[in-house]
Amino acid sequence: MSVTLTINGETRSVDADPDTPLLWVLRDELKMTGTKFGCGVAACGACTVHWDGVPIRSCQTFLEDVEGANIRTIEGIDGKAAEAIRSAWRELDVPQCGYCQSGQIMAATALLTETPKPTDEDIDAAMEGNVCRCATYARIRRAIHVAAEKMEA
Structure with a gap:
């Protein structure tokens, strides 16, 4: 399934299973390795990204949930x-x-x-x-x- 989202201001289309954690889409599909895998259960914060400015744990946020969202990673944080x-x-x-x-x-x-x-x-x-x-x-x-x-x- 193709999902479109905005990562660090750039519209990206990703072909991945909709229940794939955003963390793995960032790291494996988009090669954005600044966001880290820590625990996989949203308890450590190593995978924190911003969804429309709000910090979220990308290891427990699924691709289907962020379709059309504005995601900001450590590579693109600015201001x-x-x-x-x-x-x-x-x-x-x-x-x-x-x-x-x-x-x-x-x-x-x-x-x-x-x-x-x-x-x-x-x-x-x-x-x-x-x-x-x-x-x-x-x-x-x-x-x-x-x-x-x-x-x-």
Whole structure:
């Protein structure tokens, strides 16, 4: 079955089973490997992408559900919040192993887009479910605050 969706601003048509997880369409069919496979049950956040600006877990979102949707991946994330997050991530040397970082960045960017001056509680709520094996949570939280400050400047 052919399904049409917009990935990072580009209309793409994919021939795949409609119950194929979006994650595998991105990685295997479209060769966009920035979105990571972590757990496969939407519990770790490594596969986070945006669906019309809202962070979702692509491992449990099926191709048939996103037909016609606007999907944004780590390869195509842009805008003021994304630039501020990337800059703060580099400045504070957030990643350790880096495996979870695409999902962390996608969740953090969505947070700052909706809440430009988040509290610690806002950050904790938005980042809940994004697991970091290296436990860099304090650096992630600090980087989100730094990114918020950068957006104000």
